[in-house]
Amino acid sequence: MKEFIHRNAKTVAEAVAILGEYKGQAAVIAGGTDILSVIKSDLIAGFPQALVNIKTIPGLDYIKEEGDILKIGTLTTLADIASNATVKGSYPALGQAAFRVAAATLRSMGTIGGNLCQRTRCWYYRYPDEMGGRYNCFRKGGTLCYAPSGDNRYHAVVGGQVCFAIVPADTALALSALNATIVTNKRSISIDNFYIVLGTALAPDEIVTEIQVPKPKAGTKQYFYKQAFRRTIDWALVEVGSAITIEGGVVTSSRISLGGVAPMPFLATGASDVIKGKAITEALAVTAGEAAISTMIPLSMNKYKLQISKTLVKRAILA
Amino acid sequence: MVDLYVPTFGVGPYKVIGTRKPSPTAADRVTGKAMYAADFRLPGMLFARSLHCPHAHAKVLSMDTSAAEALPGVKLVMNYFNFPKVFIEPEIYHAGEEVAAVVAVDIDTADKALLLIKVEYEKLPWVGDMIEAQKPGAPMVLKDTKSNMRITTGGFFSELNAAGLWGKRVTQEIRGFGDVEVGFKESDVIVEVKDIRHAMTKGPAAHGLGLTTDYTRSEANKLVTFYTDSKGLYADRNKFAAILGTPIGKARLISPYASGLWGGVMLGVGNRRERSGPISAWASYTLGKPVWHHFNMHEEEVRSCYKCIQANIKIGFKSDGKMVAWEGYYLDESGNQDGSAEGSCERSTPMLAYNRHARHCKLTAGRVASNRLIVGDYVGYGTLHGQFCAEVAMDYAAEALKIDPVELRKINCMQKGGFDAHWNTALAECSAEGHRECLDAVSATTNWKTKWGGWDSIKGKTGVIRHGIGVAIKTHTGGGWAGTAMLCKMFPDGSFELVTSLGDSGQNRPQGELMAAAEVLGLPYERGTIMRGSTDHPYSIMLGGSTGTWNHGFATWEAAMNVRKQVLGLGAELFTPVPTDLNLLDMDQGGVFLKSDPTNKKTYTNVFARLASRVDANGKGTFENRAGSFEVAGYAYRRAPEGLIIPREKGAAIWELDLDTETGEITNLQCSTSDNMGRAVNPPVIENQQTQGAHHGGGWALWTDKTWDPTTGRDLTYNWIYEYPATHMDVAVKMHIVEIFGDKSNPWGATAASEGQPNPHGAAISNAIYNAAGIRMKQSPFTPWKILEALGKV
Secondary structure, eight states, rough: OOOOOEOSSSSSSHHHHHHHHTTOOOOESSSSSTTTHHHTOOOSSSSEEEEEOOOTTTTTOEEEEEEEEEEEEEOOHHHHHHHHHHHHHHHHHHHHHTTTTTHHHHHHOOBBHHHHHHOOOOTTTTOTTTTTTTOOOOOGTOOOOSSTTOTTTTSSSSSTTOOOOOOOHHHHHHHHHOEEEESSOOEEEEEHHHHTTTTOOOOOTEEEEEEEEEEOOOOOEEEEEOOOSSSSSSOOEEEEEEEEETTTEEEEEEEEEEEESSSSSSEEEEHHHHHSSSSHHHHHHHHHHHHHHHOOOOOOOOTHHHHHHHHHHHHHOOO | OOOSSSTTOOOOSSSSSOOOOOOOOOHHHHHHHHOOOOOOOTTTTEEEEEEEEESSSEEEEEEOOHHHHHHHEEEEEEEEETOOOHHHHHHEESSOEEEEEEEEHHHOHHHHTTTTTTEEEEEEOOOOOOOHSSSOOOOSSTOSSOSSSOOOOOEEEEEEOTTSSSSEEEESSSSEEEEEHHHHHHHHHEEEEEEEEEEEEEEEEETEEEEEEEESSSSGGGOOEEEOOSSSSSHHHHHHHHTTTTTGGGGEOTTOOOOOTTTGGGGGTTTTTTHHHHHHHHHHHHTOOOOEEEEOOOHHHHSSEEEEEEEEEEEEEEETTTTTEEEEEEEEETTTTTOOOOOHHHSSTTTTTTOOOOOOEEEEEEEEEOOSSSOOOOOHHHHHHHHHHHHHHHHOOOOOHHHHHHHHHHHSSOOOBBGGGGGGGOOOOOOOHHHHHHHHHHHHHTTTHHHOGGGGGGTTOOSSSSEEEEEEEEOOOOOOOOOOEEEEETTTSSOOOEEEEOOOSSTTSSHHHHHHHHHHHHHGGGGGGEEEBBBBBBBOOOOOOHHHHHHHHHHHHHHHHHHHHHHHHHHHHSSSSOSSSSSGGGEEETTEEEEEEEEEOOHHHHHGGGGGGOOOOOBBBBBOGGGGGEEEEEEEEEEEHHHHHHOOOOEEEEEEEETTTTTOOOEEEEEEEEEBBOSSSSHHHHHHHHHHHHHHHHHHHHTOOOOOOTTOOBBBSSSSSGGGOOOOEEEEEEEEEEEOOOOOSSSSOOOSSSSSTTTTTHHHHHHHHHHHSSSSBSSSSSHHHHHHHHOOOO
């Protein structure tokens, strides 16, 4: 493993200051389940020069409801979220998503902040340098995404453009469906804007401090489903999170988000448009599923994601 | 009471054999106390790391190592140009192959130095897998060849005798016996299945995190010690000694906690281009320091075992289901080497598994080279692959015959007294059977008849989620005959010790041997310990499959019997009158006693004290009250009994699953698996093997795919993330131990049950998918996209 400086931060301000000191060459460590893998693979030349440990910052591990907002501290473990009664009661999609992250040991170490900010698992991006040299892909500052001409079975079918890596954060799907806000040391960012094609919208000296989730209206049904090879640990092939509000027998609002298909949670607005103002039927759900994939363009090996996506959207609506 | 001087071959009754005992090494393994090869730190130790080629096929033209050599802490830089014995040739045959190594004071320094090495490559044409390699115009992988495919030779048998055994064997490219053209003419139903494919990837690599060589002794005593994880220390010792030309007697191997690993396999049967051993050995020899050649997670994974098979199978049957003829064409991927293909095809055909009726068999087997690292067949010479092809084809056959697939297998499965072609000798007789009992066991548990529902039931299944059920059998080789040794000791406090180099594999892994010794000595299992893990200990054969069951079984029995005889002999002297027949005596944890009066026990303290009350050469009687310093020892070197035909592994599996026809997702996986292993010496060992076999066999069939980048040839599955063994939460495994006593290959009637555990599962899952949704999945893995394609959804 390459050498790096390890600094314990006592406050968010101190952590941010250290990040600023290293001008983008430092990384935050909390649970460490992702960043240590990045370091072991020597993923990016010279990066990170320093790790800023934020586990030493008190008061960032909490789950509480204040008014109609659920607030989760960035250091809250995924295991705690998955087992929290409030989450399970009023935000079940988030609880289920947290439960489906990796395996029990990783959920006990991994934090919600880390889950949201982890790097993509694209096997070109993650290729270890020691095995003949890293792929200098677009996401790393190169000029090429290797997926379109390579083995792209796990890559994006929409929103890729210059990089077809997918967002690996299961909780992001649920938070997208629940229209969450990501609070950092600088600002509050809608989950819709938190991810960009090449990762997150965070500045080099910006840290996620809290996740805020508005309490769903009465009559809102939530759904989360992750299709992976195994139900015990793997990353999603395709996953869906949804929150659909039904009032007076018709859909008044909905957010249906797909994962495993894009570099960010893919908000299936086409599907929401189809069901808005209508009573849910099987036929309507099928139509919505088709609408959800209408803008997807598969690569050579991942056409299957469209079939799964439209099915999961249909099931989310019918749930 | 059973006279333990005579083995009862499983009949019993036994006090210890057949009970459930924990592994003596389990606690150390799960608490991290176990010392594996990579855990040893020796004084003055240096660390070697490798530089890997980025190209799938290339030639190293030159290498500038000056900057690496100048880095402080670097002791040696090795490459083809200064260590041709290590790197063999400048040509590189797969991406990730080692082209250089740096030896330094620590791993980080070695890694930094690797980055300073400049290599000039000439890129050469490459081909990524066995399918591409067969296409016209494909680049040649191996030198001086005109085709990437080569048919390999095997045995063709003739001169059938009245007992159904073939009397004459000739080596040629066609394997088998009889005349399949005649057989197919005699057949009422002929089934042909083409382009069946199955691959397995087994990680981690053979050397967990690398190996260490210590060549630091004085000139006068040139001992070389290798620290490697191996279940075959003595087999590997020869190969390791050969690296440096060290006399075998001067080479030591240390491997205290090895299990299913094959430390030296890469040096010999696996891959001629394996370099870890040579790098470590020659670096240690050159520098006079112990050198650990270190692998990390990615290097292990890229070097993990992979093998693919492609097969066409044609089978002829009488209308009653009796098999008449089998013709098969099998190709094994051999990667960057000129491998063989024998095991993949033979064991799953009338040459063994279906030897009951068929008298016509023609197998053509070949290997296909590609620019990939194929470490070895793994799982018994590729029987897993051949079994998959055979058992998928048998399901096609059962449907064509409109016969229950369980019944079709019972009609044709391996018969005791039938021909066993794999021993490659004429008149070889199959020593055991048991498939039928195993099929009955899993059928009963799963309520097969009702759930399977007949061939017409498939068409009647509707709905999005469809339940399916499928069956397959397994047949597997069980290892060889070479002998093995055991030293058994007993002490005055009633404890005992076994000393051996036994690996942790097969039925008679360490706890099995301890149980056997405890049974013979009448002592509690818990009073025993086993010393092993080094060539300083008595010889042990490499434990391929359940080899140790019959070799160690008799060695342990005899060594313990030697101790028993001595202890009873000493104890006899304490009785008045002294019994003349030791069979009148017995022993247990309380001491030695007359069978006629178990209450009058002579304690071991007193028994062992007899060792000190001897008459010396001058006729002078002596007695020293220091019995605690004595031991009674027995040694035995045994092979399996002469003339014994070692029994094969026999078993069956039924899988159930739910298939989502809209997403291709398979859930609710349930596996019922059974083995006939004669007597189960320690049932948890069998159950553990069955569970792991289902998890691995299921994971390979359903999900795991060794993937290479089509643009570079690099292995993209460089991380455990891309290995998908099933877990306990993914598959519910019901285990069945089918005991049939009387096999004389082991004193306790224990037979083979080990390496072949994963073999039936892929085909059983494939057959269950067909039962669920009417789609034939004959190429693994059965990923959602393949299922959706088969369903016409993609």
